[in-house]
Amino acid sequence: MKNSIKHVIGVMSGTSLDGIDIAYVKINNTNNYTFEILNATTVAYTKEWKSALKEGFHLKGEELTKLDADYGVFLGEIIKNFIEENKVKNVDFIASHGHTIYHNPAKNYTLQIGNGPYITSITGIKTICDFRTQDVALGGQGAPLVPIGDLFLFSEYDYCLNLGGFSNISMNENNQRIAYDICPVNIVLNHYVASLNMEYDDEGKIASSGAIDLTLLNELNSLPFYNDVRPKSLGYEFIVETIFPIIDKYKLEINDILRTFVEHVAMQITRKIDSNPSKNILIAGGGAYNTFLIERMQWYTKTKIIIPNDTIINYKEALVFALLGFLKDEGENNCLKSVTGASKDHSSGVVYEF
Template identity: 40%
Template sequence: MNLKNDFLIIGLMSGSSLDGLDIAACNFIKNDSRWTFSIIETKCISYSKEQKNKLEKLSSVSAKKLVKAHADYGIWTGNCVQVFINKYGLKPDFISSHGHTIFHEPAEAYSFQLGSPAHISSASGIDCIGDFRNSDMALGGEGAPLAPIADLDLFPEYEVCINLGGIANISYMNKSGQLVGFDVSVCNLIFNHLSEKFGKDFDEDGVLGLKGTLNEDLLLKLENLDFYKKRAARSLDREWFSKNVEPLFSDTAMSIEDQLHTAYIHVSEKIAHHINLAGGGKKVLLSGGGTKNKYLVRLIQEATASKIFVPDESVIDFKECVLMAYLGLLRVLKTNNCISSVTGAERSCSGGGVYLN
């Protein structure tokens, strides 16, 4: 991995919504002291029902089965990348892989992302960087969110960046000039969970939620979740959602439409609240699958005086791949990619293990 001013990097992401493996070939060029990017090619490989079921259950299998799945998923990912680069005739410098989160336990100082970088490298024939969170967690940090440093460097024209994925997170510079970022609330995880009860993967444009009415008791239960009482660095994962949020939506006497409507009100109000705390009149960039949900975006915009911007579809769908690619670039450059003001670690660090092919 020679240091230079022009890199082609394959960014890989698998989010908590379990949509699939996102692949993006990203070109980074250094102009003066700033890195700029362009998305060259992309691909989303949707998970089969069998893969989804397996990924959802891996948090409760034996250690032996988890280690085997770690290797198998790495090999599968590497093969997917090889097909991708061969199709488009690409010659990437390296792969930067997030993996698929199975465990994320900041209080116990560990996080586990499925998809062995060693196996990705071997299967694809390309150097791979992965396991970005645990260096920060070893220093007492949350290991999340990872996006803020990339948001700051790659999208400088926006003062606030929000990703509406399975979980919603935010990043911005605070009044003291510190980069901050944290998970705001669950997002698509709850919308998709409730939509599945209608036989749908997601609530397109929020149509189902629009049909419902607000349930004040449910809203109060959501507002009183212990997570919202945390004032320091904070992060969420799918397992937390399953244990703490999903059970609140088990009341069979309440219509699914009402549950969805209440979830939309809760999530949009939480997001707008933190936009407003970042300061009035800001330029806010949205990304992630939730950006395509017109009802959700409308609710957020109605609750803030800041201006919401929706990027082009490639950025909506593959921004997290771009961010992972950039974190890998910073790792190669031995530059900090986990920022202590975001994660709460004792110091910033350059996280990620490098696996040479």
Template identity: 45%
Template sequence: MKTFKVIGLMSGTSLDGLDLTYCHFTRTLDRWAYRITKTQSISYSKSMKDKLKNSIYLSADELLMFNNTYGQWLGEQVKSFIKTNALEVDFIASHGHTTHHQPENGLTYQIGSGQHLANACKHKVVCDFRTNDVALGGQGAPLVPIGDRLLFGEYDFCLNLGGISNISFEKDGQRIAYDIGLANMILNYITQKIDLNYDKGGQLAKSGTVNQKMLDALNALDYYKLPFPKSTGFEWFEDKVVPIVDATDESIENLLHTSIHHLCEQIALQVKSNTTKHKSNLLVTGGGALNDFLIATLKTKLGEAVDVIVPSQELIENKEALVFALMGILRIEREINVLCSVTGAKRDSSSGVVYLPN
């Protein structure tokens, strides 16, 4: 029984920082087991956060240069993480940071140059997990469902609440997953109006009330009417969601309260329309799982037919990095790590590009 020792890197659309997750994986027959051994979360400085947020507006030359410098920075963080914790590492699996996601135009781009990363930390790197799927006609997202199937198959639904909300479940023997829509991206956008990074525990949101006009406008967004497979990102948020928020003359508390009701209504709609059991369970991870008011609202919207399970904070914060570590192993082993039933691509694939240090 072989043990794989991998560091998974994740930077999401919520821009809260870089997650480094050192994991041990073993496989017995077709069953995978994992252990999260060491973790670190590195918050972005204001300048780095602004650069990442605004990278979509960079010229081609500027974006490519930032891709290299960000990859170098990632490698330096990995090198320090390994040294500080005296880790034995087989390779690094890096998601990178998504700057552009337009699968309808055959485009997805995650910065964080794999070669610069590998050179800086002196370890093999697997990254760029999305491009091949998009080249095969897929959405290139969500990718975490392969991990949901292999590591968390005991749950009927797996919900991730990052910048975007996405869901994963089995249906007719196939894994289905897609981006539902909004999560922390809208909440953090609102709190930043008062120079607050996020609403801890949802305390501000809890004290607000619903603005029905704003709620109706959010619920009427065309994206929610699209069939899956589907995925979305910052471009959609900026183009369709920000104008609704900015046009609503309300207190921060009411904007947050309304947004949480909106995203919970959309999540509940998807869960209820895809459950076939009298009693289902839903695993919730990602930063939104730490928002107590959001979770309480979601439980109310779902009712007693669905058990909402919030795991340990370690898993909440590191599940995505954990799964990208697993995806890296599957790529190295030349096994399927991206499911066409999820992305809509022509076929399943073993995606990711391998870089060796120089």
């Protein structure tokens, strides 16, 4: 072990486009892995950036290449500002997830834009990024990557669930860590509430005022993906090609769409966990603030739902990408074949030195 203590800036942008999460963390592996989040912030996207990243899915060739470069410069600048504003003195490296534009491991590709060279050139700090591509090349899903953090940093919980653009879960099974994406969440809810000139449904209040459309609910629940064997992961392609067309053909009021989709999410998630009061599940990600969704989940399960403090809710993924960078920097495996389905455990990520 070259250095058991490292100070890392972890950077995460999720598919729900809530903003860019930046966490300055101290990771210690003297005996086992421990962490301290020393400073953290979320930089909200402007309307222009939110639109550009949404449209990135439809861009080709030169336009997408330019977006990749522009976004890399943008990330570099906000990280540099974060360092200056918080007077951060000691950074071993930056670990950046980038922003996912394409993710289709079944067709052997994934793309996260805005990665390393631009961040390194602007900040002057070594940057580790592109954590998914190698796993896909090794036959894996390239996702989810957070379970290595659940294993090392949050092992006291029976299940770890992230409620972001998509929901994903991780747990130990037969002495192995397993994990997979369950279903879309905020990426769908935010899309429909946007027609009301809102960014999100605060605490699920609009959804709670709606009525369930049983025909739509049954059609969503019967999608083949939910019966696919794991490992498996989801991308925006699934939303555009499958979810939106199904919902839109029903021509429902927005509150009824939200109410039906919340029920769908609660049902799909709780199908994956034991209904056992002696077990617990840690929930992080923006969806942890959707009180109505949490209530519907608890209605279906006796498993104890644990909502952590705001720092963990908001910055758990940025923290875990800092850990992924830590492991890469140490030459240790940070992708588990039991999670992604790759041909072997491996140390993923690309390193850019200043």
